[in-house]
Amino acid sequence: MGLFDILTGKRKVKRPAESRLFAMSTAAITLEMSLGLRSGGRAAIVFQPLATADFGSIVGDMEEVLRGTGGDTGTRIDKTDDSFGYRWMILSDDDFEDLVVGINVVSQALEDGGYGERILCAVFAFRDEHDQPVYWIYNYKRGAFYPFVPAGGEQRRDSERELRLKAQIGRELPVEEELERWFPLWGIPI
Amino acid sequence: MPRPTSFGKDTGLQLRMTFTMFLLGLIYVILIVALLGAGVNGVTVALIAGGLAVFQLFGSDKLALRAMGAREVSPAEAPELHAMIDRLCVQADLPKPRVAVANTRMPNAFALGRSPKSATVCATTGIMELLSPAELEGVLAHELTHVANRDVLVMTLAGFFATIAAYVVQFGFFFGGGGDDDDNPSFMVLFLVSIGVYIVSFFLMQALSRYREFAADRGAAMITGRPSALASALMRIASGMQRIPQQDLRATQELAAFYIFPPGAGKAIGGLFATHPPMEKRIAALQRLEAQLQGAA
Numbered sequence: 001m002g003l004f005d006i007l008t009g010k011r012k013v014k015r016p017a018e019s020r021l022f023a024m025s026t027a028a029i030t031l032e033m034s035l036g037l038r039s040g041g042r043a044a045i046v047f048q049p050l051a052t053a054d055f056g057s058i059v060g061d062m063e064e065v066l067r068g069t070g071g072d073t074g075t076r077i078d079k080t081d082d083s084f085g086y087r088w089m090i091l092s093d094d095d096f097e098d099l100v101v102g103i104n105v106v107s108q109a110l111e112d113g114g115y116g117e118r119i120l121c122a123v124f125a126f127r128d129e130h131d132q133p134v135y136w137i138y139n140y141k142r143g144a145f146y147p148f149v150p151a152g153g154e155q156r157r158d159s160e161r162e163l164r165l166k167a168q169i170g171r172e173l174p175v176e177e178e179l180e181r182w183f184p185l186w187g188i189p190i
Numbered sequence: 191m192p193r194p195t196s197f198g199k200d201t202g203l204q205l206r207m208t209f210t211m212f213l214l215g216l217i218y219v220i221l222i223v224a225l226l227g228a229g230v231n232g233v234t235v236a237l238i239a240g241g242l243a244v245f246q247l248f249g250s251d252k253l254a255l256r257a258m259g260a261r262e263v264s265p266a267e268a269p270e271l272h273a274m275i276d277r278l279c280v281q282a283d284l285p286k287p288r289v290a291v292a293n294t295r296m297p298n299a300f301a302l303g304r305s306p307k308s309a310t311v312c313a314t315t316g317i318m319e320l321l322s323p324a325e326l327e328g329v330l331a332h333e334l335t336h337v338a339n340r341d342v343l344v345m346t347l348a349g350f351f352a353t354i355a356a357y358v359v360q361f362g363f364f365f366g367g368g369g370d371d372d373d374n375p376s377f378m379v380l381f382l383v384s385i386g387v388y389i390v391s392f393f394l395m396q397a398l399s400r401y402r403e404f405a406a407d408r409g410a411a412m413i414t415g416r417p418s419a420l421a422s423a424l425m426r427i428a429s430g431m432q433r434i435p436q437q438d439l440r441a442t443q444e445l446a447a448f449y450i451f452p453p454g455a456g457k458a459i460g461g462l463f464a465t466h467p468p469m470e471k472r473i474a475a476l477q478r479l480e481a482q483l484q485g486a487a
Binding site: 048050052054083085086117118121141142154181183185 | 277280307
């Protein structure tokens with residue numbers, strides 16, 4: 001935001017940064033080979049469903065496309081609304097590459113429809129060697145990933161583990177540099 | 191490919207705000223000229239006011255929080271509030287502010303801090319009970335827009351010279367009122383100019399504040415994508431949904447005839463003194479946004 005924008009109180013909702021989503025496709029191999037994180041076979045994209053007619057039809061078309069390609073790739077689609085009014089499109093597929101492509105189809109459809117700024121994030125689920133969930137969250141506005149490891153119990157996260165993951169993945173994944181933007185997502189349904 | 195946006199621009203608001211700031215700057219220049227004309231003591235006053243402005247920017251947060259009886263809360267203490275603010279911060283591309291809660295029944299929320307990194311967002315327990323989650327989200331997005339727009343910084347800087355003028359006026363009352371020996375004519379001029387600057391800048395500041403409220407409403411609508419939720423929150427806060435009348439039409443008509451002014455006639459003058467725009471105008475602005483969003487306008 002420029003000085004003039006600050007002075008005049010102009011506020012735009014930031015559009016998605018240049019997509020670095022596909023960095024996840026290659027990083028997933030490293031995650032599995034050297035860090036022992038297996039894909040949980042699920043990924044989700046979270047957005048605010050707007051109560052407008054064209055938004056509904058965009059989402060409807062997008063779901064149709066997904067189901068169409070899902071017939072070939074075997075990707076399953078579920079959706080659920082959380083208590084904050086956000087919609088989760090959940091994709092299930094054992095082929096990790098298909099998950100990334102599917103997530104991209106959703107975000108692309110929303111962006112092309114002019115609703116790119118409604119996307120909150122994408123979430124990729126992994127399991128560690130003890131079968132505990134480890135999530136990588138992709139923030140579209142920042143074009144960066146960050147790890148999120150719930151530590152069990154009320155609103156607890158394993159920050160040590162998260163920081164270690166950031167160091168371990170190194171430069172293979174664009175990781176969010178500002179730690180105060182590692183926003184937690186409690187109650188992830190995947 | 192230029193992507194379409196769901197909201198248009200509000201050029202009128204930007205113009206009004208810029209014009210107000212231009213006027214503020216203009217009368218401040220007059221004050222500076224007068225200060226310089228009066229000699230050294232003007233510079234001293236400027237230094238004192240500068241120090242106070244710095245203190246206000248850097249030290250007032252904790253004072254204000256304490257004055258409101260607010261307390262910073264951890265995610266474990268207020269999980270819902272934190273989670274809501276987390277999501278809004280992602281949408282608004284802001285770092286996470288500190289979150290505070292004031293234990294009072296009065297429904298209210300406010301934001302403090304000179305920059306997004308040092309910001310605090312506070313909600314009262316009253317507003318959290320009163321509003322639905324979507325409405326509360328709108329209110330919090332409004333406060334976060336204040337943070338993103340750096341409204342505390344802008345208003346403190348905008349008020350800087352008004353503070354100086356106020357000090358000159360007070361100084362004049364305390365020391366110039368004696369008038370025992372030689373009257374300093376240049377100080378007399380400065381005194382009068384300061385009074386003028388103080389009065390005019392007061393109204394301009396109030397106007398600026400109202401414009402920034404509109405900007406924050408607009409920003410909130412963009413973050414949440416739900417202008418009507420914020421409008422509904424505003425109505426609910428303004429004493430229990432009284433804007434959508436609950437009373438029978440026949441029961442209200444006669445009474446108005448007995449007033450000397452029809453109810454609400456004094457608003458044009460009262461509006462000049464208000465820091466917030468009248469509720470109707472804010473709701474009307476939000477309804478225009480909703481219409482844009484629905485593609486009807």
